[in-house]
Amino acid sequence: MTTTMGEKPDTPGNARLWFWGLLAMAVVLRIVAFNAYSAHHPDETIQYLEQAHRIVFGYGVVPWEFRYFIRSWLIPLMLVPPMALGEWLNPGGTLYLVLPRAMIALLNFTPVVAAWYLGARLSRQHAIVAMAVAAIWVECVYFSVQTLSESLAVACFLTAAALLHANARMSAIAAAGVLMALAGLMRFQFGPAIAAYGIMIAGKDLRLWKGLIIGGLPVVIGGAAIDIAMGLSPYQWIVTNYQQNIVEGRMKRIGGVSHWTYAQAVIAYWKWALFIIVPLAALAWRENRALMIAALVNILVHQLIGHKEYRYLWLSMHIVLLVAAMGSVNLLHLLAERHGWRVASGKVFTTTLVLAWGAASLALGLTPTYQLDWRKSGDPSRLAAAALSNPKVCGIAVPRKQYSLFGYSLLHEPKPVFLLRPTGQQSLATPGIAASGFNAALAWEQDPGPGGIWQKLECMGGARDRICLYRRPGGCRIDQGNRHLLYQETLHRVDM
Structure with missing residues (x-):
């Protein structure tokens, strides 16, 4: 016996309603989560905001990362204009801190839109559920409002992935090249994963390679120019980072060296959801092979590095979440075939999937892990x-x-x-x-x-x-x- 469960969400009007509704929900959640004084990790304040503050106001502290020059000045320099504007608009107030962090939150918002276009390559229903997960999942919300190189790099990479495909216009391909290069500049440890993705997508397509080079090369040159302007040799900070953290073992002295650190961290953060998300991702990995390879490469690279922190895997975890969202749609259609449901892509089914993901996110978000431990309150x-x-x-x-x-x-x-x-x-x-x-x-x-x-x-x-x-x-x-x-x-x- 077959049944019809609501109308399809594939009509243009209905799709627009879903898109703008999810976009509005994502904005509201991020406004609620935004806290100008909060920090998930000390890097946010000491390595980025503090260095921008030194440039704008002339005083601040210099941590070892900038004394030994193992960091690019890209992110601190990005924060300078909004920080200076905030002080100009609100002298002596807190707008100097709010504006740069709000700018980063706005940039980190792009994966929400990117998820729609990545999912749309399969169907409108895949687009809706993928965007819903990017919009409401607790980690997606929290990471997006923090000033971290990882969240910025993930935002650049996923937006590039949404732009890059065989039939894309040259302007979109070049934009993807810009974003992939920026992602690598913000978090160079993501470089192997980004390269793996680019190779799998471009393959032997010379047009794609041409666009990626046209977009990426100016960013590479710009990164070198920033280094020179700040008194450094081009990309010497990457070499010094390797020498300090790997050769001299500074990262090992910090801690987090166990081979099981990442496995323990994923279990701690995803808890019971891990045993749902991973099987769902397995149901959609073929359609997202390049993304999943990038996620795997990123995990393997960071597994080889002595010091381990969960945020280093955020690129991989975000990819797995998006692919799992698409896998949940695939599961729905498998069940529909088995039970004879005629319209598995109907409004009721789609709404049920979105609500299920929302309930899972809320359940995790209410645990002490996210309520008390994920970040400092400020x-x-x-x-x-x-x-x-x-x-x-x-x-x-x-x-x-x-x-x-x-x-x-x-x-x-x-x-x-x-x-x-x-x-x-x-x-x-x-x-x-x-x-x-x-x-x-x-x-x-x-x-x-x-x-x-x-x-x-x-x-x-x-x-x-x-x-x-x-x-x-x-x-x-x-x-x-x-x-x-x-x-x-x-x-x-x-x-x-």
């Missing part, structure tokens, strides 16, 4: 910024281990910042003679704060990052007893 940074904005505060001491929460790009005051351990001599608990350099201090609520003349004023943050502000009367004096504890001096001293 409240400690806000409290530190508010404290330093007080004219009576002439210097502040903050927890050393979480130094990235207190960069000048977040505090936005050219006042001394000291990095102290929670306990011991010259610590937050007993600052001793070091206290002459600051009259405000932040200590985690679970750690002892300075006593005696120090007064506890307020606390801010959630259960896992609640921090308290302490003040003492008097001014500040930097001398030989505390100079070595200043933010920049500490980074130099411990080679961070």
Whole structure:
């Protein structure tokens, strides 16, 4: 017996409704998730926002990555115009921080649209479900609002993948070349995966290769020009990165060296959904062979690198999510053939698939992994910024281990910042003679704060990052007893 379950979503009007509806939902979710002070990883603030802040405002700290020159200046320079514009529009306010992060969030939004066009190569229903997953999946939302090289590179790559196909116009092919080169420049470790994808798609098609070279070559030249303008040899930062992290083993010293790190991370983040997503992706891998090969190459390359973090695999995980979305449509059609459903691509079936993906994303999003652990809330940074904005505060001491929460790009005051351990001599608990350099201090609520003349004023943050502000009367004096504890001096001293 056959049944008809609603009308097809393939009519132009219905497709437009789905497209704009999902687009609006994606925008709303990202606005809700946006937090100018949040950080998934210290790189966001210290390596990107902080370096842009140094250029725009003339002060900030220099981490080891920029002291040894193992990073491209591309992303920090991208952040300079919106940061300068924010300060011009809102002098002394927070727009200097909001605008650059909003710009990155806007750029990171492109995979939502790209997913539609990648899915549309199979059917409108594939386009709808693929776009729905890119729009609402918890990691897609969170990664898109963070200032990370990985999320930017993924946005460039997936947009390029949507543009690049055998029948594409030369302008689209060239644009794909631009984006693929940018993806490699933002995250050069993605280079092998990007190359594998380009080779599989272009193959022996000289027209595709011509367009990719026309688009990519100016970006490669531009990347070299940026290096020269910043006083470096062209692409020397890639060689230095390899020497520091691989040859000298710095990445291994950081940690995360187990061969099972990535497997454990994927299980931790996807949990039960892993056992649904992977089989669904297997149902659509043939139609997306090039994407899946790129995902696999990226995993293998990063498996060979000593230090491992989940965000390094975001290119692979995003691809698997999109292919799994298409696989869920394939599964629906397989079931329709078996049970005799006449219109498996109908509105009811399509809506059910979208809701199922939404429910899975919501279930994961409500777990402590994403509610508490995925990123820092930014409240400690806000409290530190508010404290330093007080004219009576002439210097502040903050927890050393979480130094990235207190960069000048977040505090936005050219006042001394000291990095102290929670306990011991010259610590937050007993600052001793070091206290002459600051009259405000932040200590985690679970750690002892300075006593005696120090007064506890307020606390801010959630259960896992609640921090308290302490003040003492008097001014500040930097001398030989505390100079070595200043933010920049500490980074130099411990080679961070």
